[in-house]
Amino acid sequence: MVVPDVSHLGWGHWYTLRELEVATNSFAHENVIGEGGYGIVYQGVLEDNTEIVVKNLLNNRGQAEREFKVEVEAIGRVRHKNLVRLLGYCAEGAQRMLVYEYVSNGNLEQWLHGDVGPCSPLTWEIRMKIIFGTAKGLSYLHDGLEPKVVHRDIKSSNILLDKQWNPKVSDFGLARLLCSDSSYVTTRVMGTFGYVAPEYASTDMLNERSDVYSFGVLIMELISGRNPVDYSRPPEEANLIDWLKKMVSNRDPEGVVDPKLPEKPILRPLKRALLVALHCVDPNA
Missing domain, CATH: 3.30.200.20 (Phosphorylase Kinase; domain 1)
Structure with a gap:
């Protein structure tokens, strides 16, 4: 042998x-x-x-x-x-x-959408910790490396959690690895329905702005506990971004908060988090 x-x-x-x-x-x-x-x-x-x-x-x-x-x-x-x-x-x-x-505490999708009972272990503080840590990881990929790395598939199942609820972005090299020819882009590998920036559909190119858009959807998912797209809900609530924009414009930010949260967040930090999310998914990339 x-x-x-x-x-x-x-x-x-x-x-x-x-x-x-x-x-x-x-x-x-x-x-x-x-x-x-x-x-x-x-x-x-x-x-x-x-x-x-x-x-x-x-x-x-x-x-x-x-x-x-x-x-x-x-x-x-x-x-x-x-x-x-x-x-x-x-x-x-x-x-x-x-x-x-191996990251021992599963992924964010399991904790947000899995069977965790009527009261989620993800407190507001933990959710903010996950948002901040994910932002730091993405910022490092975009601005701390040369050449920069664009993740291209930011979503809750790609955010792994350790026992202290520290987030770790996974699969950040897969897009680059499977597509070292920069002109080769496929949605099979890059991008997940509900998280993908609208300009991708028209240009076929994903860049760091696409990651920012997906990150905005992730913030909304963390605040609301809802999937980015959920056809089991009424038609006007099926798309998370559209529903959340409507709720905010109707001056009902507290109405978007995940009912499984053990205690409601203070209004000011909630509004700030929603504002960041809305900036991230702004149609003007």
């Missing part, structure tokens, strides 16, 4: 396929914790008991190993407390996998 080269890069680790098979129990179905247009996500444990998440990418573009390594290395060097850390990767044959740190 030929043992593949294993290189310890400055920022992370080149994992062998065998290491990741052992960690995920041969990529067992019971280890699957997510699935998307980019591939399948597995939870695993390395031999040193480090908990990891493995994203097995659909290698539809047939990326060359060298190109893949260069892209992953650029993303792997990114360090910020509000970004999920990329530990390393696997590139053997046609296999392309990313290995991330």
Whole structure:
């Protein structure tokens, strides 16, 4: 048997396929914790008991190993407390996998829209903490890196939470990794219905302003506890942005607050948060 080269890069680790098979129990179905247009996500444990998440990418573009390594290395060097850390990767044959740190408290979507009972554990203070941390992570991607990284798929399921409710933006390198040709853009990988900026539909180009728009939708989602688009609601309430704009223009900001909040926020910080959200989704990008 030929043992593949294993290189310890400055920022992370080149994992062998065998290491990741052992960690995920041969990529067992019971280890699957997510699935998307980019591939399948597995939870695993390395031999040193480090908990990891493995994203097995659909290698539809047939990326060359060298190109893949260069892209992953650029993303792997990114360090910020509000970004999920990329530990390393696997590139053997046609296999392309990313290995991330495991964040123990699930994602924001589960806590907002899952079955958490009549009273949400997400207090107003926690929700503001999540908004601030997400903003810091996004600001770092846009302004703290050269070249900048545009996330292109900001949504509640991509905001992971630790035990102290600190947010960590995940999948921030996937758009770049799966689309290293900058002219190649696809909604299968980039953008989720309800979060995507309207100018994307007309220009087919996503940039940091698109991230800001999605972030505005995320703020509205956190304040209201509602999905960006929900056809189970009356037609005039199905679109979160339109409904929230109407409520604010009718001078009823308190009417948009999530009924599962343990206690209502003070009016002034509520209005400030809503104003920021409305600025983010302003039709004039």
